Amino acid sequence: MKPARDILVVDDEDVITHAVQRVCTADGLTVDVASDAAEGMGRVLRAGYRLIISDVMMADVDGFMFLVDLRKRRISTPVILTTGMSTMQNAVRALGAGAIDFIPKPFTSDELLASVRRGLVYARLQAEAEATAHDARPDTIAWVPPPPSYYRLGYASWLLAERDGTAKVGVTDLFLRTVDAPTAFTLAAEGDELVQGSSCATITAADGLEHGVLGPVTGRVVEVNAAVAESPAGVERDPYFEGWLYRVLPSELQYDLHHLTACSSDRM
């Protein structure tokens, strides 16, 4: 089924749906609007979209339930969640529930656009992967998933717990592929505190948009990968080994791991 429109916005506040519509339409995208989850589900079932942006706190069903409902109906349209309850906990929960991104309100037009563009690329890559899923030997690999011993937060960042109690943190290949040509990485400094679910690094794309990478762990940065700060190309070449971003001393690793997805479970 070819999607009728690009984006569906579900939010009970008119000002939000209008603002999103305004920004996305100006970017050349077609946008439909629904004011609650039931209406949103009706539209999805009727038409189908490339991307859904949904609020978390709505009158009838909350955003998390809406997401679960979609998956139950075997609708794999990528969902971006957004909420006024802009806490790290909600960000982590949203990504854990299968949302591809979490935009805390209020957001600027650029923040929205960056997330939407990544979402649309994600949808395309996902469609390509599904198309080649039945090929015994696909010609191209859409993206490289993190190694099985890694943990990931959504599809954005990964974490590798090391034996010495520190943890390496990096960005996933899929996230990099959804960013339109990264030109620069803005990283935290040594000694800075990272917070799980908060942006831990910013990737500037060729189109000028800045993409925040939600960090997988809370803790103090003990080492920054200097090679990445100098040249972002290294991350794209090898995001899981040479292209790590930080070595972090986690505050509560066990607690944080609880909210991450083990990459070993991705291959089942």
Next chain:
Amino acid sequence: MPFLRTLGSKLTIAVGLIALVTISAFAVFNSRSDERALLAEVERHANQLSEAVKSSTEFDMLLNQRERIHETVRRIGQDPSIQRIRIMNKAGEVIYSSDSAEIGKSLDKNAEACTLCHKAGQPLEKVDIAERTRVYRAHPDSGRTLGIINPIYNTRTCSSAACHAHPRSQTVLGVLDVTLPLAEIDKSIRRGQTEVILLAVGAFVTLILIIGLLVRRWVALPVRHLVEATRHVAGGDLNYVIAEERSDELGMLARSFNNMTQRLSEARLQLVQSDKLASLGRLAAGVAHEINNPLTGVLTYSSFLQKRTKDQPEVQEDLKVIVRETIRCREIVKSLLDFARQSVPKKGQAAINEIIARAASVVENQLTLNQVKLAQQLGADVPLVTVDANQMQQVFINLFVNASDAIGPDTGGGTITVTTSRLKLSPIGITQIKKAQCPKRHSLINAEVRIDNKPSIRVRARTEGSEGFIYRDPMYGLARHQFGIAPEPGMHVEVMCPECSAALNVHGSPCPDCGAATFQFEVPGKGFVEGCTNRACTWQRWTELEKGGDKDFVEIRVRDSGSGIPRDELPRIFEPFYSTKGQKGNGLGLAVIWGIIDNHNGSITVESEVGEGTTFTIRIPVEP
């Protein structure tokens, strides 16, 4: 409480009764034994007398000198301590007597003096010496008399005497009966008994008084204090303290009681605080949701507009301000949520003077309206600090607005002076240990037991026979530790991780102050903190911190010429929802400030004089 139902009176009565029974038994026994001894003495005396009479008359009897015998008996019998001496023959006839009227009378064998030997009509011939004595009353109203009979046996000299009065076959020839009056003895016995009874009563009364006093002093009063204390505590006064001067079990009970009320009071304080924080969290969540939706409209449209009007510089400047300030609103709301969740600030290197200048420009209009002058005396040598610039700006905006409110709109204005300076301070006493772990990397930080409202460091301690937690003061150098266990001085204490029981003791490194065993835990990335296991010793060492010497701080003082804060309100002003502004404020400002400064490892203190003004002093470490 009725007197008889108190513990003290019960104990006193019980001890008194036991004493009464014991003393009475002793008195009775003593009096009986006295009486027996006296009677035995009289009996011995009577026996001696009887033998003397018998011996002194024996010769005259052999010679049958009856007149001489009469005279001897009469003369001896004249002694006032002797009642009567008489000699009866075998037929019971009185032959000689000190009472001459009795001579010749025949005694009935059933008479008092005779029954001992003559039972059942059969004359007995041998009578035991002890049985020869008798104590009797001649008449019911006369005094007691002791009588002793002495049989006169037939001897060879008698049967072969010239008179031939007694045939050889006779064994007993007659009986000598001596009776002594017991009036004196009885008087002495009665006197003795009276003395013993008086003594017993005296001892009993004295004992009761002493026991009563001691029980009152050692038991009743301390127990009453305890009861009074429980009433106070039940009535909600958790600051009530019992004097702990005693060293016995009730003293220990008082100490445990005080300890318990102190714990209760701390727990209640935390409960109130966490209750307030929970309401703050709900409030923040509600505010965030309500405000963030309209803010999204503002931010999205303004940022969108800013992007589309890049060619119109005159609009660009204005839009930039709208976007920047809306983003600041976003950060404020977020920090409200962050504070409610005690999250970590986003820190970066920043110049505190610039942050203050920015905060000043934000509140400028409001201050001008209130005719408040903001004097900035910013030190030129103030170093960069690692802070969350947005949060710090919020701190100063809040402080300036508070100061302006304290000056008030109708006072004709006032001055707020903000000064910044750098200073060096010893890290001891002002550095908070925020992370602590055992060798297996378990966190020792305990948020439930707080010392000065900061999470303590919890370790498990074990001594011979007892085990408990020690809560270490998180402020290095202050040593306001709390002990859940009271090891005796000199006892070896094993300290371990509460989670995995990994040993924390440092072997072979006794405390330099008191020689007790020491232990250590790791502050990740900042070395080890050592401490002493002796409760009375305050020694601790954090080599990594101390070798760094004095630390650089930036001090910011915000002084206003406002109305001031009453002294009794000062300790509470950093509590959530505590407002001095009545309806006007929401009581969150200073609590948020406190949370932010605490998250920056800094400190905030307040001094105030009513009518003079208020000064807030903030110290932020240069090294994070």
